[in-house]
């Protein structure tokens with residue numbers, strides 16, 4: 001394992017990609033995943049006693065760039081521009097924000113199985129697995145949420161972080177945050193679980209299956225070993241369309257798009273199959289092609305399976321029994337219009353936590369994606385609850 005103790009403590013360099021080699025990861029399935037690398041970025045400076053570290057967990061297709069940052073003086077232009085580019089939780093993380101990077105040392109790591117720098121299906125397999133070092137592809141194993149947390153614990157060790165002041169995430173990030181607090185209760189002082197639940201529900205599993213099948217049935221998928229040929233972008237795009245509908249609310253889609261045709265496209269056409277698109281179809285086409293342009297289909301399957309594996313109770317008894325080991329402060333928040341992670345599922349989580357934890361609400365017309373869009377509300381809740389005290 002590469003020892004990075006104190007990394008980030010000497011030079012202030014924010015939002016710049018780094019890597020940690022964490023060695024072999026023992027998975028819940030019994031599979032031993034060798035030569036695991038985690039990509040991560042940091043913001044701020046780690047306090048000498050390590051007490052100001054915050055872990056931000058990204059959602060399904062997220063990356064390590066949670067907020068804009070700054071490369072060190074003299075860094076190559078491309079690195080400077082990448083560091084300064086906007087992040088997916090800008091407004092929540094940054095100088096003067098609720099997660100104030102002038103005060104906290106913020107870490108965001110790409111999940112194992114992802115395609116933003118951490119070991120995943122597109123990574124060349126080690127020589128012991130494949131002497132030709134072809135990508136893992138179809139051979140990449142199931143990595144559960146719990147496995148991913150074990151990997152991040154190795155990263156925390158490497159960074160010299162004994163305990164997190166806060167672990168926070170939304171959606172799959174919330175699942176990861178919750179799993180942290182239960183797997184390593186002594187290492188989490190506060191935990192924020194936003195738009196997430198204790199166990200992936202039957203309906204969430206059902207949506208997950210439909211997305212996975214969309215990818216697997218693309219002829220270009222070829223069982224997952226497609227890296228030498230065309231990528232299954234049609235299947236990946238279809239998976240994203242299915243998912244994206246669940247990420248937004250019916251009311252929002254109605255008010256934004258209604259039944260309006262896209263630009264001058266004709267939706268009433270006498271030629272079967274020849275009609276133009278409704279605006280909402282064009283919108284989904286756009287979301288699909290954007291994801292297909294930035295994400296690997298095998299990684300999509302991998303992280304979707306990770307999310308489907310989410311069950312904080314597995315091997316730990318009832319929900320109350322599983323959560324009884326935790327001793328941190330909590331923020332549990334749901335988006336009022338979320339039809340994928342229902343507010344009542346957050347209620348179940350809050351009610352089962354030790355102590356008197358109540359569920360908070362993010363008000364948004366946007367549905368599940370409200371956890372990203374309403375970043376200022378998330379920040380306000382944080383400073384009113386788990387970050388109220390130093």
Ligand SMILES: CC(=O)SCCNC(=O)CCNC(=O)[C@H](O)C(C)(C)COP(=O)(O)OP(=O)(O)OC[C@H]1O[C@@H](n2cnc3c(N)ncnc32)[C@H](O)[C@@H]1OP(=O)(O)O
Nearest residue numbers: 058059060061062063088262279280282283286369372373
């Ligand atoms: C937590 C994480 O780690 S997730 C990592 C970041 N996540 C993502 O990037 C996921 C994908 N992105 C998203 O889901 C959204 O962009 C969010 C949630 C981040 C923001 O949501 P919103 O601001 O409401 O964006 P919205 O869903 O309206 O999408 C806007 C896009 O749709 C396009 N669009 C809007 N209407 C139409 C239409 N009729 N036809 C075609 N495209 C359209 C816009 O041009 C815009 O395109 P752009 O993103 O390329 O600039």
Ligand SMILES: N[C@@H](CCO)C(=O)O
Nearest residue numbers: 059060061062171172
């Ligand atoms: N749009 C987010 C939401 C998933 O929860 C993502 O793609 O990660």
